[in-house]
Amino acid sequence: MNESVALSADVIVVGSGIGGLTAAALLQERGISTLVFEKNRYAGGSCSSFQRGGYRFDAGASVFYGFGENSTSGTLNLHTRIFRKLGVEVRTIADPVQIHYHLPNGFSIPAFYDRLAFLDALAARFPHEAEGIKLFYRELDEVYEILSAMPAGSLEDVTHLFSVGAASPLKTIALAMKSFRSMGKTARRYIHDEELLRFIDIEAYSWAVQDAVATPLVNAGICLADRHFGGINYPVGGSGAIPEALCKGIEKFGGRICYQSEVTEILVDNGEARGVRLADGSKHYAKAVISNATVWDTFNRLVTDSRYRVDEKKFLRAPSWFQLFLGVDGSVIPEGFYVHHILVDDWKSYNQPGGTIYFSAPTILDPSLAPAGKHIVHAFVTGEVEEWQNYERGSSAYLAAKEEVAAGVIARTESILPGLSKAVELKVLATPLTHERYLNRFKGSYGPLMKPGQNILQKPQNTTPIKNLFAAGDSTFPGQGVIAVTYSGVSCASYIARKFGKPLDELL
Ligand SMILES: Cc1cc2nc3c(=O)[nH]c(=O)nc-3n(C[C@H](O)[C@H](O)[C@H](O)COP(=O)(O)OP(=O)(O)OC[C@H]3O[C@@H](n4cnc5c(N)ncnc54)[C@H](O)[C@@H]3O)c2cc1C
Numbered sequence: 001m002n003e004s005v006a007l008s009a010d011v012i013v014v015g016s017g018i019g020g021l022t023a024a025a026l027l028q029e030r031g032i033s034t035l036v037f038e039k040n041r042y043a044g045g046s047c048s049s050f051q052r053g054g055y056r057f058d059a060g061a062s063v064f065y066g067f068g069e070n071s072t073s074g075t076l077n078l079h080t081r082i083f084r085k086l087g088v089e090v091r092t093i094a095d096p097v098q099i100h101y102h103l104p105n106g107f108s109i110p111a112f113y114d115r116l117a118f119l120d121a122l123a124a125r126f127p128h129e130a131e132g133i134k135l136f137y138r139e140l141d142e143v144y145e146i147l148s149a150m151p152a153g154s155l156e157d158v159t160h161l162f163s164v165g166a167a168s169p170l171k172t173i174a175l176a177m178k179s180f181r182s183m184g185k186t187a188r189r190y191i192h193d194e195e196l197l198r199f200i201d202i203e204a205y206s207w208a209v210q211d212a213v214a215t216p217l218v219n220a221g222i223c224l225a226d227r228h229f230g231g232i233n234y235p236v237g238g239s240g241a242i243p244e245a246l247c248k249g250i251e252k253f254g255g256r257i258c259y260q261s262e263v264t265e266i267l268v269d270n271g272e273a274r275g276v277r278l279a280d281g282s283k284h285y286a287k288a289v290i291s292n293a294t295v296w297d298t299f300n301r302l303v304t305d306s307r308y309r310v311d312e313k314k315f316l317r318a319p320s321w322f323q324l325f326l327g328v329d330g331s332v333i334p335e336g337f338y339v340h341h342i343l344v345d346d347w348k349s350y351n352q353p354g355g356t357i358y359f360s361a362p363t364i365l366d367p368s369l370a371p372a373g374k375h376i377v378h379a380f381v382t383g384e385v386e387e388w389q390n391y392e393r394g395s396s397a398y399l400a401a402k403e404e405v406a407a408g409v410i411a412r413t414e415s416i417l418p419g420l421s422k423a424v425e426l427k428v429l430a431t432p433l434t435h436e437r438y439l440n441r442f443k444g445s446y447g448p449l450m451k452p453g454q455n456i457l458q459k460p461q462n463t464t465p466i467k468n469l470f471a472a473g474d475s476t477f478p479g480q481g482v483i484a485v486t487y488s489g490v491s492c493a494s495y496i497a498r499k500f501g502k503p504l505d506e507l508l
Contacts (some may be wrong), residue, residue: 020292022489049240068230143221184212320444
C-alpha cells in the first residue's frame, strides 16, 4: 500500500454498539481521533431505541448496571465514570427490583435492590438452606469487592496488570483464582436443594443464557452482587439515551460518526489492518481499526483473508431472539407491578428455544416512552435463524408464523398479566432474521459463549491475530451485557491509547 495515503482518522471503528462507541469516546477524549462507521441510521445496536406509533421501544437491553455512585468501586459504575469524564449527562431512575422471577410450583421472587430483603425472601422459601444461601451470595459479594478495588484496564496491558498487581497483590491473586471457578459449582458447595439450584441456574441464564455451572463466578459477581450496590438504573428516555450520550461525547471532542455506512471489508495488508472499505466502494484509512462486529462477522466476512477464519465451532454460539414490542392499554399493568420479569413454566424446558420469557415494562419508570395512559411491554424468547430462514421476508406465511409465536408468548404471559392479549394496541414483531439483518450479527446470535471446560480468559481479548486490528463488544472479554461491553470498550481504548503513547487517565 502507498504509505502516503491520507488517513481518515487515527482509529476507525466498525459499528456503533456500546463496545465500539465506548472505545471511540475514550480515545477521542484523549486526543486520538476516531471515525465510527455504522450501517444503521442510529447508534447503539442491541442497546438502541426505536420509535413506532408514539412509543419509544428499547431494541434489546433494558436492565442496566454501571450507573451507581460509589466512588470506591474500581471496575464498576463505569457509565457514571465515563459520562463524568466526557462531561455528558445521562439521567437515570433507580429500579427497586432487578428482575421479578415467576417460576414453576408457584415460586415467585423479586431480586430486590435491598440485599437483605432478597436473601430473606429466598430463605423464607428454602428455610433448610438459609445458611447455604448466605454463604453462596457472600462469595459473589467477595468478587464484587475485589473488582471494586481495581481500576478498569486491559488484561493484555502488562503495565496496567503490573500496577494493579503491585497496588493490591492479594486481591489480584484472589481474582485470578475466582476467574477459573464456575458459579454453579460454587453454589453446589453450599446448596443441595434441587429447586434452589434451578433458581441459581435461572439467575445465571437471565443474562448469560447458560446454566450456572457454565457461568464464570467472576461475571456472576458483577451481575448478581452489583444489583445490590450500584443497583439497576433505567436511563430517562430509554436505552438509546446511553449510545446517544456516547455519540455526544465523541462529537464534543471532535470525533465523527457516519450513519448508513456499512463496512464491507477490513483492509489488511501484509498482516496489518490499514482501514476499511464501505458498501459504496470508498476506502478509508487509519493507524488502527476496531471491530465492534462479532468474532464470526469480523474474521469470516469483513477480513477476506481465509488464513484468519474463525471456526464457527470454536465457541458455543448463543441463540438469537424472537421479540415482541407491544404498546398496551395502561390498565393491564397492575399497581405495584415491577419493570423486569422472567417467566419459566417448566424447568425441563427453561433453556430450550422459547422456554423462558423475558419481559419488561419500562414505562412503569419512564411514562414519557408511551402516549398518556399507555404502557410498553417488551417480551422476548430465544430463537434460531434456522427456524425462520425458509420464509420469504414479508410473505403472508412469514407474517402468520410470527403472529403464531407472538400469540403463544402473550398467552403464557397472561399468567402474570391477565388480559394482556386484549390490551395490545400496537405490535411490532422481530424474528432472529430481523436481529441478524439489523445488526449484522452472524445468525442473529447473542454472541459467543464459553464451551464446557473453556475458561472466561479464553474469550477473545481486544487484540487480534492481525496487527493494528482490535476488537470491542460482546465477542470479547468479559462478554454479553451492556456493562460488560462497556468494560471491553474501556480496555480496548486503554490498550490502544498506551500503544499510541497517550495512556488513558484512570476513570474516577
Ligand atoms: C433482546 C436483548 C435483550 C438484552 N437485554 C439486556 C439487558 O437487559 N441488559 C444488558 O446489560 N444487556 C442486555 N442485552 C445484551 C446487550 O444489549 C449486548 O450485549 C450489547 O448491547 C452488545 O453490544 P456490542 O458493543 O457488542 O454491539 P452490538 O449491539 O452488536 O452493536 C454492533 C453495531 O455495529 C453495527 N455494525 C455491525 N457490523 C457493521 C458493519 N459491517 N458496518 C457498519 N456497522 C456495523 C451494527 O449495526 C450495530 O449497531 C440484550 C440483548 C438483546 C438482543
